[in-house]
Amino acid sequence: MRDPMKTLPGYALRRASAAMSEQLSSRLEALGLRTVEATVLFVIRDNPGATQSAIGRLLSIQRANMTPLAARLEEAGLIERRKSDGRSLGLMLSAHGETVTENAWRVARGHEADLLARVPEAHRAHLLPALRALWAQDAG
């Protein structure tokens, strides 16, 4: 069977992303986390007190979607939300959240290592800069 998609980088991008996302999310499942939740935890860890909006902007998550996400992390006892402003909510990790985040980070690093290991060495160093070039600016 002929495969017309074989030579299209855009299609390969979509398939590679789906395959790797699925791998990561299945590994994070053991920690009771979804991928987006883990990335939010990582950002909070590096920016304690950052507001929901600021975190959402960094990760391109809509304000409206940050609300249930942060609420779920709070219910799970992973983060605390404190009024920083009257209208803003600053997020920070709880003690338990720090532990879980540490574990999630280990999972994520392992995932990244496995991902890179799959890429032939000749191409490996080119992957990140190539990918970053694709979403750095507006897509037009």
Next chain:
Amino acid sequence: MRDPMKTLPGYALRRASAAMSEQLSSRLEALGLRTVEATVLFVIRDNPGATQSAIGRLLSIQRANMTPLAARLEEAGLIERRKSDGRSLGLMLSAHGETVTENAWRVARGHEADLLARVPEAHRAHLLPALRALWAQDAG
């Protein structure tokens, strides 16, 4: 604000894929096609008479999801479905479908060209082989 995701290829992969997918789908919207529908048309064009299942397997689309997808393409007058087997349905492009597929292919090629143009030349040739290595085998 510190960005812990900056150096993670897996995250860059997800973001790049989302950005590029959105660009392509917004361009295909003018033809009344979604991205998945366009890829199915491309496969049918290269493999006239291929069954729904075979096409789904090539593109990793579940049988259950091929049904409404193919039905919609037929309703739009883009493809015809003929019994090839008693239980199998062979798909082929209609005359109108060939025209639309040709236009969609032009859109897709333009998208791919723009995508590659965004990647610095030093990395460009490495992108496709690196991506293909990521979904060629099972993700484990």
Next chain:
DNA sequence: TATTGTTATACTCTATAACTATA
């Protein structure tokens, strides 16, 4: 028994619009 197509269903992810309260 295995496969094809189908139906029904559900879950994730993301997007939009409208509201409130604060700045």
Next chain:
DNA sequence: TATAGTTATAGAGTATAACAATA
């Protein structure tokens, strides 16, 4: 006026389970 958070909702995209018909 603009921003933060919230609520409700909708649309893709994809996944599973069960069924009838056929190989």
